[in-house]
Amino acid sequence: MKHLQQSHAQVITCGLGDNSFALSRLLAFCSNPFNGSLSYGWKLFQRIEHPTICICNTMIKAFLLNEEPIKTMEIYTHMLRVGMVPDNYTLPYVLKASANMRSCHLGELIHGHCLKLGFLADTFVSNSLIVMYSAFDDMNAARVVFDEVPWHSVVSWTVLISGYAKVGDVDSARLMFDEAPLKDRGIWSAMISGYVQNSCFKEGLHMFRLMQLTGIEPDEAVFTSILCACANLGSLETGIWIHRYLDRVKFPRTVKLGTALIDMYAKCGYLDLAEKVFDEMPQRDTVCWNAMISGWAMHGDGYRALQLFSEMEKAGIRPDDVTFIAIFSACSYSGMAYEGLRLFSRMCNVYNIEPKSEHYGCIIDFLGRTGLIEEAKEIIERMPNSTSPSEEAVVWRALMSAACSHGNIRLAEVAAEKLLKLERHSGAYVLLSNLYSTAGKHENVRQIRKMMKTRGIDKTPGCSSVEINGNGKEFIAGESTHPEMGNVHGILESMNRHLDCLECHLNLVST
Structure with a gap:
């Protein structure tokens, strides 16, 4: 800023104090949130008698970059008041500002300006509208904008796919992906990260393999998403392959990528490799330390x-x-x-x-594990009243789990009664049923099961997965349609026979 002020002085002494281009460059530097000074830029802007549209856009962008969307909208309304006509640079900025303000009504008003001024066919404006409606989770409106645009750029497809993924509609995102006439790295990345964000890890890995067949080189975002999928699936072979590939092509080891590798190795059970990656990282941020501590x-x-x-x-x-x-x-x-x-x-x-509900949940858990259950209950009772039902359920669930582990039926019933009021989930019923069964209270078990049936609550089946030759195999408890189920039962029966034979042999040896 010291050099900027010297340059500003030279602009004035050289007679360029009213030159729009010189002023716009000064404002552009002031708008930088890291090196500039928004207050200096604002003073400079206020002394310009007749700012051009370019200067106004620069100031609008400055407030947007410095996370002051209200000031962004104030300049925009001032422009309209004095008769200035926004252009295709102004509108994307104010659309983003309305999204940051979480004001759907304001965004719709600006959408009306876009239509009135004939900018809907502009790629920058239409893409900004799609992004804005996606931020409001209104994908119907985003799709209407997309369909009204006469020509779609690659970015248009990408932002719509990302929008659908954001609201959890991966099926619509995939349909859009399949319809896209040209698929660049950005579109592939949007679809892969969309799957991973919505816990469709197997689909994300499959999409990554399809991307490899196209010859498109993955970027940091793709690698990070795939490593996340590997971590959650326990797909160690794919994770190791990515690690070796990154080393072979000398891909820059960013903090984000290093953290993803640490998380993958830790969740796959290879803490020595996770720590090796951690120790080799030249820079570490809070998220990186968190990943290693969590491991x-x-x-x-x-x-x-x-x-x-x-x-x-x-x-x-x-x-x-x-x-x-x-x-x-x-x-x-x-x-x-x-x-x-x-x-x-x-x-x-x-x-x-x-403290958040997750912190209280952890505290209840470690107190419960050491048998300090009454102390855990006291902490719950001291929690702030502002806690939402879903957050309150987290701590009561932790208390119930602890009470069940120590056979404390009275406290388990208190926690279960609270949980049943806070959420509709099978977990509380199952825990209480198991506790009654262990205590020999079979009549209570029947009452719990009858209550679940009356309320239409089903127990969520368990699921396990195993990696074989780089491919993940998933099994759901109680299913009979899995293509490998016959082989699985055959192997289990063979193991049972061998165990029976071994038991007979051991009995003979002992006698």
């Missing part, structure tokens, strides 16, 4: 997770709410309840992080 936590090594948290603090990296969820989980798995409470106090008093 140790999910594998039950609470002491290593806490040690890593201490190293994170020493490195000057500020932990966030996700960091403490990982740390509390580590305390749960390692039975370190008092250490967890100490860190909870540190989270609230040192880092001023407001």
Whole structure:
């Protein structure tokens, strides 16, 4: 900014104080949220007697980049008031501002301006409209805009596919993908990430293999999505292949990509490889540290997770709410309840992080695992009243699980009664039914099952997956239509026969 002010002085002394181009360049630098100064730019703008549309657009963009959408709209309304006509650069900015303000009505008004001014056929404007309606989760309106545009660019297809994926409609996203006449890397990336975001991990991997057949080189976004899919499917072979490919082509090891590799190895059970990637990373952000801490936590090594948290603090990296969820989980798995409470106090008093339902859920869990169930119930009762029903259900579910683990029927019934009021889910019924069954209260078990049947609540079937030769195989509990089910039963029967023979042999040896 010091050099900018010197340049501004030269502009004035050279007689260019009213030159629109010079002023627009000064404003452009001021709009930079990292190096510029919005307040300086705003003072400069206010002293321009007759700003051009270009200067107004620059100032609108400046407020948008600095996350001040209301000021963006104020300049836009001022332009309309003085008779200036917005162009195809103005409208995308204000459409994005209305999306940031979460004001659908305002966005519709600007849509009307686009129609009135004849800009709907403009690619920049139409794509911005699709993005705006997607931000409001109104994909019907986004599709109407798409259909009204006479010519679709690759970006048009991409933003519509991303919009459908955002609202969870992966079927419509796939239909749009299949209809796209030209598929570049952006479209493939939108479809792959759409599948992964909606937990369709197998479909995401399949789409990645199709993309490879086209010869299009994946980018960071594609690799990150696929590594996420590998992590959730336990598809280690594909994850290792991607890691080797990245090393072979010397792909830049960004923080985002390194974090995805750490998460993949950790969830696949290879913590030594995850830590190797972590140690080799030249830069690490909070998310990266969280991934490594979570890796140790999910594998039950609470002491290593806490040690890593201490190293994170020493490195000057500020932990966030996700960091403490990982740390509390580590305390749960390692039975370190008092250490967890100490860190909870540190989270609230040192880092001023407001506890969420996930934090309370973890605390209830580690207190419950160590038998401090009444203390856990007291913490729930001290939770703020502003907690939503879904968030409150998280902590009551944790308490019920703890009560069932310790056979505390009275407290389990209290938690179950709360849960049944907060959510419609089979989990509470199943936990209570299992507890009654263990305690020999079979009449209560029958009542629970009758209640589930009356209320139309079905138990969600369990699911397991295994990777064979790089291909993931998924099995759902109770299903009979899986193509490999006959082979599976055959192998299980063979194993049972061998076990029976082994048991007979051991009995003979012992006698």
